[in-house]
Amino acid sequence: AQSVTQLGSHVSVSEGALVLLRCNYSSSVPPYLFWYVQYPNQGLQLLLKYTTGATLVKGINGFEAEFKKSETSFHLTKPSAHMSDAAEYFCAVRRRGATNKLIFGTGTLLAVQP
């Protein structure tokens, strides 16, 4: 069965510092991978996704993630944090094939300190 693990339920960075949010997946075949962001009292919004091709994926708001098959990871990064990045971030996987079911991680709450 597929699963996704997000290390660190809370991450705090200073404004301007590097953001690194970790995501590891468990799957016998590399799945499709997604990062979503949830701002307070809002629904989830897609940041970026990996399906095939280039392993470094660029998303909105300056975020990017790199698919590393050897490490079964899909960590999310941003070179310089902004106050507006404070939100909860979810990694998700979807098995290649007929299903459209997304499996979400437990989320990482990012705090950005001034």
Added chain:
Amino acid sequence: DAGVIQSPRHEVTEMGQEVTLRCKPISGHDYLFWYRQTMMRGLELLIYFNNNVPIDDSGMPEDRFSAKMPNASFSTLKIQPSEPRDSAVYFCASSPLGDTQYFGPGTRLTVL
């Protein structure tokens, strides 16, 4: 272009009452998903539809929960009877091809 619309945004009800949550997906999207989000269990997929047909309802907690999609522009999630443990934020999401999902703002349900 309007996003996914959910109503109501907040619902407070008493245990034993019937609750109906509503969702209007983005026009042209063939897939519709219902999720539940709680602190304890995170984000769980309850059910999803393709072209108005339920495809996977394995996440529906129990018979008290039911979901329908009578047409391409409307879906409901019903809980009858409701219980305090059903308190959560319920999200609806739609997708054109089943991969990228677009989420609504959610309905915050409180069952007293």
